[in-house]
Amino acid sequence: MSPVPTLLPTSDAETSPLRALWRHHRRYRPRVVAAAAATTLNTAADVLPELLLGVAVDVVVRGSDSFAATLFGVEDRFSQLVIVAAVNAGVWVIESITDYVASLLWRGLAQDVEHDLRVETYTNVQELDVSWHEGSAPGRVLSVISDDVNQLERFLDTGARVILHTFWTVVFVGAVFAATSWTLTLLAFLPVPVIVIGSIVFQRRLEPLYARVRARAGDVSATISTNLGGLSTIKAFTAEAREVERVREVSTGYRDANLTTIRWSSAFVPLIRMAILAGFTSTLLLGGWLVINGRLEVGLYTILVFMTQRLLWPLTDLGETLDLYQRAMASTRRIFALMSERGDTRPGASSLALPVRGRLELRGIRFGYADGPDVLRGLDIVVPAGETHAVVGTTGAGKSSLLRLVLRFSDPREGQVLLDGTDVRELGWDALRGAIGYVSQDVFLFHGTVRDNLAYGRVDATDEQVREAARLAEADAFIAELPQGYDTVVGERGQTLSGGQRQRIALARAILRDPALLVLDEATSAVDTETEAAIQRSLAAVTASRTALVVAHRLSTVRDADRIWVLAGGRVAESGSHDELVAAGGIYAGLWAVQIGEAVGAGSRAR
Incomplete structure (x- = not known):
């Protein structure tokens, strides 16, 4: 199975997928700003209840000397307390x-x-x-369009909000600590550098791991997609066990890539928890010591204890958020790489003069595939209009190359x-x-009705x-015998119809288009004699x-063609x-003799 060039990252997506998203979706920037503002206000309202709890404790302990008084x-x-409760209710509203x-x-x-x-x-x-x-695996392309886009959606749905919420929590809580005690601020924030450095280390380690996971996911999608498309061939050659093994191999690769990544990403949360324990314990002990010695009010101590948890505990979500982020960035690189692909064949801008006559000419054609040898060499063919x-x-x-x-x-x-008379590259x-x-x-x-496919x-x-196109193609009769006629659903790839019916x-679909030039590629190669005659x-x-x-x-x-090449x-x-070529006794005459001989031989055996 050949590699898919689309999965190679472009420099833009490779250096900064988020920056690429920001540039690409300019029209959504006002909504991002509005969403960030709502999250900021929500975080502030989320932090205030802890402050009000400290105020309430201060009221109970100090009475008329309290901060509220x-x-x-x-x-x-x-x-x-009634006023504090009312303010608290407003904050909760x-x-x-803002959460909504x-x-x-x-x-x-x-x-x-x-x-x-x-x-x-x-x-x-x-x-494209x-x-x-032809050089790309459809399953891998499908994996990018479906699964990778879904990965990015999952991060934008929750991850971006969690990161912003955590950031503002640190800012607001830090402001409360700084206004109360610089000593406690330093102790409470001591775990933050450990968490930040740990996040950077884990991010760099996880980035290639998640790129590998997304690549293995593409392998799984490509293999299953290919096998489902060729299921009849698999069954005809009793290759079910072999294909199950093939799926097992690519699925094992995907599982192993995920397990390696999980081992690293799962270690992130325990690291954060140990850092949180250190910060919380420091605030608990030092703050308590300051209260006991009369250097800190009980209400403030209550606020700081709760605030320490408020500061550090949301950081435990960074593990899951980091996991979402890395998956999303790996997917974003693949998405933008696929979007940056450009084919070799680009449309022109010209139109044909009306009415289109359909005169076709191939002049001095030399053609080959990729870097391979020429398949067509010096080809000159003229098909006059109407012939x-x-x-x-x-x-x-x-x-087929022609x-x-x-x-x-x-x-x-x-x-x-x-x-x-117009070069098709200009059209x-x-x-x-x-x-x-x-x-x-x-x-x-x-997959759809017969009418949908015809039209x-x-x-x-x-x-x-x-119906007129179907009659011209001699399809109307068998369509009328289908269970729902033209409204009969034919199934994916028309599997409910015979080869001749398809x-x-x-042919009817092409006729309905009313083209100036009708092109048929081996249109009777896989049909029976009756269908061939009808066609x-x-x-x-x-x-x-x-x-x-x-x-x-x-x-x-x-044999009735105006000219045979x-x-x-x-x-x-x-x-x-036909008659001229048969009389000439050349290549065509030999091919004709072989086919006539096969037909006679087949008829003799039938008798």
């Missing part, structure tokens, strides 16, 4: 409201960013050329492909492929236009008024009508 000008203790607002903003932001990245990443992947996809031309040849002659150039799934190394995708109706050898139908290339088609639906009748009807280019293995399907070794070896 001085602040509110009330001497009665119970009245002071503010805390609850912050949660709404952060979680909504996470959903919007997740949605945007998934759509943008898929859009970029869809725009066919050759890029039906066929391309035949033995396996490896270059027939069609790739016509559809512009690839570009030639030399030469030009011209449609109505936009709508102009080029909008003028072409394509029927492939391996028909792909989407896929022309979604605004009326029911009558859909082929006729594909031949359909082609005779639909090609009467348009240009058609037919690649065929069964020569009987192209015979490829050999990537070059045009012969061309002419």
